[in-house]
Amino acid sequence: MPDINLTLNGQAVSGTVENRTLLVDFLREGLGKTGTHVGCDTGQCGACVVHVDGVSVKSCNVFAVELDGSKVTTIEGMANADGSLGVIQQAFQDHHGLQCGFCTPGMVMTAAALLKENSDPSEAEIREYLDGNICRCTGYHNIVKSIQAAAAEMNASPVAAE
Amino acid sequence: MYNFDFVKPSTVDEAVAALADEDAQALGGGQTLIPTLKQRLAMPSKLVSLKGIEGLDKIFVDRGGNLVIGAAATHAQVAATTDYPALASLAARIGDPAVRNRGTIGGSLANNDPSACYPAGALGSGATIVTNGRSIEADDFFEGLFETALEEGEIITEVRFPIPEKACYMKFIQPASRFPLTAVFVAKFADGVRVAVTGASNDGVFRWSDAEAALNTTFDAGSISELSVDADDMISDIHGSSEYRAHLVKVMTARAVKAAL
Ligand SMILES: Cc1cc2nc3c(=O)[nH]c(=O)nc-3n(C[C@H](O)[C@H](O)[C@H](O)COP(=O)(O)OP(=O)(O)OC[C@H]3O[C@@H](n4cnc5c(N)ncnc54)[C@H](O)[C@@H]3O)c2cc1C
Ligand code: FES
Ligand code: FES
Numbered sequence: 001m002p003d004i005n006l007t008l009n010g011q012a013v014s015g016t017v018e019n020r021t022l023l024v025d026f027l028r029e030g031l032g033k034t035g036t037h038v039g040c041d042t043g044q045c046g047a048c049v050v051h052v053d054g055v056s057v058k059s060c061n062v063f064a065v066e067l068d069g070s071k072v073t074t075i076e077g078m079a080n081a082d083g084s085l086g087v088i089q090q091a092f093q094d095h096h097g098l099q100c101g102f103c104t105p106g107m108v109m110t111a112a113a114l115l116k117e118n119s120d121p122s123e124a125e126i127r128e129y130l131d132g133n134i135c136r137c138t139g140y141h142n143i144v145k146s147i148q149a150a151a152a153e154m155n156a157s158p159v160a161a162e
Numbered sequence: 163m164y165n166f167d168f169v170k171p172s173t174v175d176e177a178v179a180a181l182a183d184e185d186a187q188a189l190g191g192g193q194t195l196i197p198t199l200k201q202r203l204a205m206p207s208k209l210v211s212l213k214g215i216e217g218l219d220k221i222f223v224d225r226g227g228n229l230v231i232g233a234a235a236t237h238a239q240v241a242a243t244t245d246y247p248a249l250a251s252l253a254a255r256i257g258d259p260a261v262r263n264r265g266t267i268g269g270s271l272a273n274n275d276p277s278a279c280y281p282a283g284a285l286g287s288g289a290t291i292v293t294n295g296r297s298i299e300a301d302d303f304f305e306g307l308f309e310t311a312l313e314e315g316e317i318i319t320e321v322r323f324p325i326p327e328k329a330c331y332m333k334f335i336q337p338a339s340r341f342p343l344t345a346v347f348v349a350k351f352a353d354g355v356r357v358a359v360t361g362a363s364n365d366g367v368f369r370w371s372d373a374e375a376a377l378n379t380t381f382d383a384g385s386i387s388e389l390s391v392d393a394d395d396m397i398s399d400i401h402g403s404s405e406y407r408a409h410l411v412k413v414m415t416a417r418a419v420k421a422a423l
Contacts, residue, residue, distance in 0.1 A: 019165060019166055019167065019168040019209070020164070020199075022196075041200065043193065043196070055263040056259055056263055057263055057264055058260045058261070061196050061197070061261075061264065062192060062196070062264060063168070063196070065168050066168075066192070110260070113259065114259075129259055131257075131258040132258025132259065132260050133258075
């Protein structure tokens with residue numbers, strides 16, 4: 001079985017995987033990082049979205065072995081250094097952007113990818129970008145509000161967003 | 163999922179050599195193949211990732227004015243280009259952002275899903291599909307549901323798109339899968355109009371030649387108003403009847419002509 005090395009949330013990690021091990025299974029079971037969720041396991045729901053080398057990827061739809069040497073960021077990497085919630089996470093809490101929370105890790109990672117590409121998205125752009133993220137609880141309304149609030153916060157104090 | 167060997171070669175030659183093994187299969191972005199493997203609908207002995215091949219994702223305009231897209235270019239990379247706006251717009255609407263960051267043009271064309279977007283873009287543009295051994299015209303490449311002219315172990319290396327005067331891809335989305343329910347790619351070249359339809363026919367992507375003839379006379383949505391599409395060969399499923407799809411072909415074609423840029 002191959003050994004792989006990743007930079008996970010800024011730290012070097014390694015592990016042994018089967019070729020068929022999905023990234024999400026390596027994260028959850030191999031590394032104990034259970035923040036990334038599996039909603040569907042078919043690439044539809046977006047609960048498993050993480051960033052690979054800076055872009056969003058569905059971690060249930062990529063093999064860990066393909067990513068040897070990559071930089072991976074998960075929801076665990078979104079908190080501030082002191083453990084407090086990052087800007088996007090805090091906005092989700094403040095604006096009730098979650099109910100059961102199952103979709104939330106993927107929503108936050110997708111929102112982070114969006115705000116990196118487009119720091120001031122319109123409501124339509126946010127909804128469009130969330131196309132691959134399904135939420136069974138909120139009806140999306142407060143998720144959109146949370147992302148708008150996070151964008152406003154980041155634009156007001158760019159340093160805090162780093 | 164069954165287990166398999168995995169290699170990530172760094173040249174096309176190494177990839178072709180690795181694919182010579184019985185039951186070896188190419189892995190592009192995995193956005194179609196991985197779900198297929200999960201369902202145990204395929205059992206390759208070895209996956210040959212094409213993502214480690216230097217330059218296989220290059221995108222450039224060649225001296226003949228064609229937009230050349232490397233087989234491993236992702237949908238997101240193509241969406242970010244500006245030379246052929248209708249094609250960039252097609253790529254920008256495939257699936258969702260995370261799918262577009264992995265999925266590749268080579269994988270989409272090789273798979274030839276009857277509802278996929280790129281087959282319509284390639285056929286509608288009269289593109290040339292270049293493999294490790296030869297060049298195949300789009301008109302000869304698509305051979306029905308999930309069937310292409312590719313031989314066992316042959317890989318697409320790049321796709322060359324002539325850039326039309328005007329073009330548009332109109333996608334009527336099936337919201338659950340985000341694939342087209344029916345979509346039409348219209349391209350107007352100096353020497354004629356091409357109309358390619360995906361998501362509609364039981365035989366996969368096809369050219370609507372009656373519409374092409376009418377639009378060659380006058381490139382105006384009104385030119386096709388008297389035409390009708392035979393529902394007999396159309397897909398019928400829970401998302402839409404064959405009559406509905408036949409109707410959509412015409413509506414989407416007219417909209418594409420109106421919006422062509
Ligand atoms: C949620 C979701 C939504 C989607 N929505 C759409 C949509 O709206 N429209 C659409 O068109 N598609 C859609 N797709 C499919 C997506 O575009 C895939 O990326 C694409 O169909 C396959 O490309 P891939 O690179 O991921 O190929 P893979 O999954 O890696 O491979 C697919 C097939 O092609 C072969 N292959 C791969 N590369 C090559 C090559 N260079 N030469 C020869 N053979 C090769 C493989 O062996 C395999 O048989 C969607 C997928 C998902 C998961
Ligand atoms: S668990 Fe990966 S998309 Fe649903
Ligand atoms: S908060 Fe429950 S699925 Fe989104």
